[in-house]
Amino acid sequence: MTRRNLLLHLRSSPHLHAPLDVARIMRQVLYALLPLCALAVYLFGLSALLLLITVVLSCVLSEYLLQRAGALPGSLADGSALVSGVLLALTLPPGFPLWMGAVAGAVAMLLGKALFGGLGHNIFNPALLGRAFVQAAFPGAITSWQPALVPERFTTPFAGTLAWPLQQPAADAISGATPLGQFKFDHADTALQTLLLGTHAGSLGETSTLLILLCGLYLALRGMLNWRIPLAVLLGAGASAWLFHLYDPGAYPTPAFVLGSGGLMLGAWFMATDPVGAPVTPRAIWLFGGLIGVLTVIIRLFGALPEGVMYAILLGNALAPGLDQLTPPRVYGHSRSRP
Amino acid sequence: MAWFGLQRNTFARGIHPPELKSTQGEPIRRLDFAPRLILPLNQHIGKPALPRVRKHQEVVRGEPIASADGFFSAPLHAPATGVIEDITLMPSARGPKALSIVLKVYAADDQRVRYGQERDLAPLNPSQLIAAIQDTGMVGLGGAAFPTHVKLAVPEGSQVDTLVINGCECEPFLTTDHRVMLEWADDLLAGIDYVRRACGAQRVLIGIEDNKWDAAARIAGRLPPGADIAVRTVRSKYPQGSEKLLITVLTGREVPSGGFPHQVGCVVQNAATVASLGRLLPRTQGMIERVVTISGPGIAKPGNYLLPLGTPMDYVLDRLGFRGAAGEIIVGGPMMGQAVASLDVPVTKAVSGILALTADTLAQQQAGQLYPCIHCGRCLQACPLHLNPMQLGLLAAAREYAAMADNYHLQDCFECGSCSYTCPANIPLVQYFRIAKAMLREQGAA
Numbered sequence: 136m137t138r139r140n141l142l143l144h145l146r147s148s149p150h151l152h153a154p155l156d157v158a159r160i161m162r163q164v165l166y167a168l169l170p171l172c173a174l175a176v177y178l179f180g181l182s183a184l185l186l187l188i189t190v191v192l193s194c195v196l197s198e199y200l201l202q203r204a205g206a207l208p209g210s211l212a213d214g215s216a217l218v219s220g221v222l223l224a225l226t227l228p229p230g231f232p233l234w235m236g237a238v239a240g241a242v243a244m245l246l247g248k249a250l251f252g253g254l255g256h257n258i259f260n261p262a263l264l265g266r267a268f269v270q271a272a273f274p275g276a277i278t279s280w281q282p283a284l285v286p287e288r289f290t291t292p293f294a295g296t297l298a299w300p301l302q303q304p305a306a307d308a309i310s311g312a313t314p315l316g317q318f319k320f321d322h323a324d325t326a327l328q329t330l331l332l333g334t335h336a337g338s339l340g341e342t343s344t345l346l347i348l349l350c351g352l353y354l355a356l357r358g359m360l361n362w363r364i365p366l367a368v369l370l371g372a373g374a375s376a377w378l379f380h381l382y383d384p385g386a387y388p389t390p391a392f393v394l395g396s397g398g399l400m401l402g403a404w405f406m407a408t409d410p411v412g413a414p415v416t417p418r419a420i421w422l423f424g425g426l427i428g429v430l431t432v433i434i435r436l437f438g439a440l441p442e443g444v445m446y447a448i449l450l451g452n453a454l455a456p457g458l459d460q461l462t463p464p465r466v467y468g469h470s471r472s473r474p
Numbered sequence: 475m476a477w478f479g480l481q482r483n484t485f486a487r488g489i490h491p492p493e494l495k496s497t498q499g500e501p502i503r504r505l506d507f508a509p510r511l512i513l514p515l516n517q518h519i520g521k522p523a524l525p526r527v528r529k530h531q532e533v534v535r536g537e538p539i540a541s542a543d544g545f546f547s548a549p550l551h552a553p554a555t556g557v558i559e560d561i562t563l564m565p566s567a568r569g570p571k572a573l574s575i576v577l578k579v580y581a582a583d584d585q586r587v588r589y590g591q592e593r594d595l596a597p598l599n600p601s602q603l604i605a606a607i608q609d610t611g612m613v614g615l616g617g618a619a620f621p622t623h624v625k626l627a628v629p630e631g632s633q634v635d636t637l638v639i640n641g642c643e644c645e646p647f648l649t650t651d652h653r654v655m656l657e658w659a660d661d662l663l664a665g666i667d668y669v670r671r672a673c674g675a676q677r678v679l680i681g682i683e684d685n686k687w688d689a690a691a692r693i694a695g696r697l698p699p700g701a702d703i704a705v706r707t708v709r710s711k712y713p714q715g716s717e718k719l720l721i722t723v724l725t726g727r728e729v730p731s732g733g734f735p736h737q738v739g740c741v742v743q744n745a746a747t748v749a750s751l752g753r754l755l756p757r758t759q760g761m762i763e764r765v766v767t768i769s770g771p772g773i774a775k776p777g778n779y780l781l782p783l784g785t786p787m788d789y790v791l792d793r794l795g796f797r798g799a800a801g802e803i804i805v806g807g808p809m810m811g812q813a814v815a816s817l818d819v820p821v822t823k824a825v826s827g828i829l830a831l832t833a834d835t836l837a838q839q840q841a842g843q844l845y846p847c848i849h850c851g852r853c854l855q856a857c858p859l860h861l862n863p864m865q866l867g868l869l870a871a872a873r874e875y876a877a878m879a880d881n882y883h884l885q886d887c888f889e890c891g892s893c894s895y896t897c898p899a900n901i902p903l904v905q906y907f908r909i910a911k912a913m914l915r916e917q918g919a920a
Contacts, residue, residue: 142800144836145815147905149891150808150829151491151646154838155898157845213845255846255899361851415851415864466883467718467859468731 161214163359167350168221175339179229180288182296183339187224189233193240194220207249215254222262225340230281230293234300235273239265259452260409263445280336282311311336314396315441330395341398351404360408367424368403375432402444412452419458427451484709485719488858489892494646497769500777502653507554507579511784512564512820514572518613519620520546531558536589548621549611551760553782555583565816567805590759603672610754611761616744617806619824626672632736637675641682641745642715645807648827650765651745653778655689658749665752673741678703679724685710713890717742772801772830781821788817798832809891845899853893863893863903870906875913
């Protein structure tokens with residue numbers, strides 16, 4: 136019998152693998168964020184573009200330096216730093232000084248990621264942690280909003296954008312107010328159409344509810360995010376807003392306004408769904424999402440700030456491991472076990 | 475939520491690997507006899523068979539050459555007319571060498587089965603039927619190699635009302651059960667009658683995945699009138715062919731953890747096993763050959779071949795044209811089958827497929843670069859038993875084997891590999907679990 140010269144590979148089964156890996160997931164998320172970036176640049180012009188570039192560069196460079204220093208395992212090739220950078224930029228106001236954006240990016244990678252042990256261990260969403268840092272450090276700059284569609288937006292950046300490092304930005308000649316701010320402080324409603332299209336003041340990527348929904352649905356249909364999380368967030372927020380509105384329609388906004396305004400849509404589809412900070416068991420996922428939705432509404436209605444998505448998600452991240460522990464799935468052939 | 479019985483024609487979770495069943499249209503064909511056949515004595519779960527031939531003894535095709543060692547064992551028959559060359563240790567698919575009978579085939583012989591005689595099985599009672607089935611040496615042909623007669627002997631205190639025929643064949647590539655159900659439909663129905671009488675079941679449910687609708691239609695069209703036999707198509711999803719999952723899908727019953735199907739009144743038999751019994755029992759013959767799907771990108775002439783037991787991989791690759799200088803040769807399916815370390819490994823009773831993956835396809839289809847776990851939860855959505863492979867994997871990496879078993883039901887895992895298949899971080903989850911189980915076995919034995 137012929138003895139062939141055959142190099143035999145030996146592996147333990149399974150011998151097939153799904154055509155999906157972490158880098159591909161990150162790439163898909165990035166693709167889904169691109170339309171939001173494009174819209175941000177269209178609405179807010181040069182300032183938005185510069186801020187996006189600065190924050191992304193800051194995140195990628197910080198991750199690279201931290202990896203070089205041995206403080207962060209992994210590689211840039213997985214794309215997670217890029218995704219964090221884009222997400223972080225999309226949560227910042229358009230006139231935010233670039234140097235502050237760079238600080239936010241560096242903090243996101245250092246405190247949000249490296250400190251916890253890198254990709255897979257960053258239990259808090261790094262982008263949101265970076266934003267929470269600048270919210271505390273620069274309360275003025277992060278709450279000064281610019282109106283959308285200013286005619287000279289493509290030629291002159293907003294005054295704050297080019298502020299020198301360690302300088303507070305000069306007061307802007309024109310300034311806008313977000314729909315949430317208008318409601319909280321002036322009790323003024325915003326048309327639903329404006330909320331859907333996003334032609335109002337707000338963070339770079341949070342304004343167009345419709346576009347976020349479309350981009351999020353794309354990811355959900357590709358199986359790149361767990362659709363139950365955004366659904367639970369929106370259900371939790373919608374249901375609690377509806378109850379408040381039912382109790383006193385004069386004082387509390389409609390559910391449609393709550394769902395369409397602020398960063399809720401962006402947070403529900405792109406932040407709460409960051410798998411590292413989300414739970415995994417089926418019941419914990421619904422609890423997690425619902426909790427974020429309810430907390431957002433409570434912070435918005437009763438807190439000092441008009442917006443509460445960021446803190447709601449960070450709180451949800453902190454609770455996620457506990458929720459998993461509380462809700463072990465029933466295993467085939469076993470009766471339901473107590474946690 | 476974990477409602478195992480309420481899914482329509484399927485179970486919750488599971489995965490959809492590519493089917494790759496390119497050989498489903500290939501009729502069953504014979505392949506020539508290899509010059510030497512290698513017949514391990516432990517082709518089944520249980521005690522190895524005891525050789526009843528000596529070196530240099532001549533045997534005729536179909537003659538018993540090893541007998542069962544007690545009830546939990548199965549005999550072995552000569553797959554060809556020839557002479558016993560040796561009884562020695564030979565490589566096996568599982569790794570360690572196994573005591574095997576090596577048979578030199580007489581090339582000039584016409585290789586007719588000269589053993590066995592026609593008989594009428596109608597007067598046999600269940601225990602006589604079970605003894606007759608043990609004499610055929612039949613084992614579960616789906617891959618488990620559990621002796622068929624042992625499953626049919628329902629223990630005292632259990633009452634079996636349902637015989638489940640497993641025609642799912644959910645592994646990618648494999649098409650043996652499909653072809654057998656299509657081409658041996660009458661043998662299958664004859665076998666069902668014997669097996670049903672042996673275990674005392676009133677009702678028979680034949681579960682077939684809906685990608686084999688032609689086989690389902692063929693069998694449904696031949697059901698004897700009045701018999702309580704039903705063909706039930708189930709959704710094509712891996713691992714639908716798992717015995718316990720199929721029981722739950724077809725009957726709504728859930729086999730308790732660590733338990734057996736008879737505890738919920740069921741006996742499950744693979745379709746090809748029962749069809750083979752339908753061919754062998756009336757002729758008082760033993761199992762000497764089986765249908766094997768030979769496929770994969772490395773095979774020039776893929777198909778479904780009726781191979782004599784003991785045919786070495788080397789011969790199969792030679793005859794069917796292996797392409798390439800490197801690759802992975804798998805016995806069984808790509809999800810649960812074993813890669814062989816030697817081309818002397820023979821076809822045994824439980825080998826349902828021989829797959830040749832070449833080096834270039836390996837790179838595309840197998841797990842690539844390792845990433846840290848990102849907690850995406852895809853493994854939880856894949857595990858058909860609703861285990862938490864993510865948590866099990868994290869514990870395995872920390873070598874917390876006892877915690878895996880105590881808190882996360884490690885021992886329930888039947889190693890279908892859905893978690894590893896789906897993990898985007900390419901973490902070898904099920905492979906970790908095998909190691910964990912082995913470590914716990916060793917600690918338990920120490």
